[in-house]
Amino acid sequence: MPITKSAKKALRKDIKRHKRNLAWKKKIKSLQKEIKKLLEKKEIEKAKKLLPQFYKIVDKAAKNNVIKKNTAARKKSRLSRLITQYTRENKVSKSNKTTPK
Numbered sequence: 147m148p149i150t151k152s153a154k155k156a157l158r159k160d161i162k163r164h165k166r167n168l169a170w171k172k173k174i175k176s177l178q179k180e181i182k183k184l185l186e187k188k189e190i191e192k193a194k195k196l197l198p199q200f201y202k203i204v205d206k207a208a209k210n211n212v213i214k215k216n217t218a219a220r221k222k223s224r225l226s227r228l229i230t231q232y233t234r235e236n237k238v239s240k241s242n243k244t245t246p247k
Contacts, residue, residue: 170212173203174221181225185232193229200225 148154177200184193201222208218 167212170207174207177203178225190232190236
């Protein structure tokens with residue numbers, strides 16, 4: 147436990163910052179999970195609409211040093227790549243269904 151007055155204040159600040167950082171990380175994770183669930187349900191358009199909101203949250207978290215800049219870029223890249231992948235799979239499966247043999 148801190149003994150000096152400044153150490154006690156530093157601990158209070160650390161606790162506040164920790165809670166704030168966890169809130170940002172929770173927002174990121176929950177939105178990421180929501181988008182992935184939509185993709186699994188083949189609701190690609192809804193997932194695409196949530197992508198800008200995800201970008202905004204990740205960018206703000208990086209700006210406030212909650213996560214590092216490269217981590218933010220990696221998260222955005224992986225999620226957009228996943229959406230693109232599901233979009234391509236969906237187009238391929240639709241084209242296979244419509245062509246008669």
